[in-house]
Amino acid sequence: MATDVVELILADHRRFEELFRALRDRESDRSTLLSELAALLVAHAEAEESEVYPALKRYKEVDDEEVDHGAEEHAEGHQALLALMEVADTASEEWESKLEELVQALNHHVDEEERTILNDARQQVSDERRAELGRLFTDIRQDRLDDNCGDLAYVRRIAKATEDRID
Template sequence: MPKILPATGGDVVEVILADHRWFEEALRELRDVRGDRAAVLADLATVLIAHAEAEESKVYPTLRRKDAIDADEVEHSEHEHAEGNEALLDLMEVADTGSEEFSSKLHELSEALTHHLDEEERDVLNPARPDVTQDVRDKLGGTFAAERARLIDAGCGSIENVRKVVASEQS
């Protein structure tokens, strides 16, 4: 089972990409009916919520100020985070991890998440490499990692918090 990956800072693009690869591994493990799906889902919820919240509060505003991304790209990414969070909540609310409903909801989450990862890597992270200096990317990586760790420590992946996040995104 992928343990929660600590983000330690460095180039923010590389830190975010490491989380993306971790998400893909967690989704693979969730597809395995022999694994501890509840434990993997709990870890995925924690990292996914922390990752998205830290991106929205720390990374996107900085990339926007540096003209690496525009307002439409920020809005689109935040919309995709909201869709992913809703799919995550739907999956977390399935009681039986061995059920067809779990598999169906997992498919919906996987589709939403892999679509977002692909678009974010192409439209947000790739432009950040040439448009933002290495020094800024390194500082931003530390800021992102610290916020992500703070959110994880605060229990951001609990079903109660995921419900609050989804409700606030829908209002």
């Protein structure tokens, strides 16, 4: 199993893409898929913000503004996730529209994070430190998953708590 934080984050990004493809399929069990996406998305963001982002900001070669911007984009993603979760009818046009808003927000964030923060981390942070950050990321991520962080009430709380980050 990979322990490099960059590889772990990239693996989650690929899983988000798989879940988005499945969520776009009108024949899929959208409620179950959305629950998985919500839990993974929230756990991933909270693990990045609690351990990975603060550590990366200590490296002068990693762009602090990009790290801060990544946290802002997490807040936008939480808002878009909440908006989708609050639509009851997964077959409705409103649900489809909210899904596309979430997909757009997440794809934008993933693209920027991979091109900036993660490339910088891969080039500037030692293998040992990336492995250490990977273990911390995995532990926090699993703690959040165990806390049922994809639950609607939890997502409402974090969306409200992060509203001030959105410009």
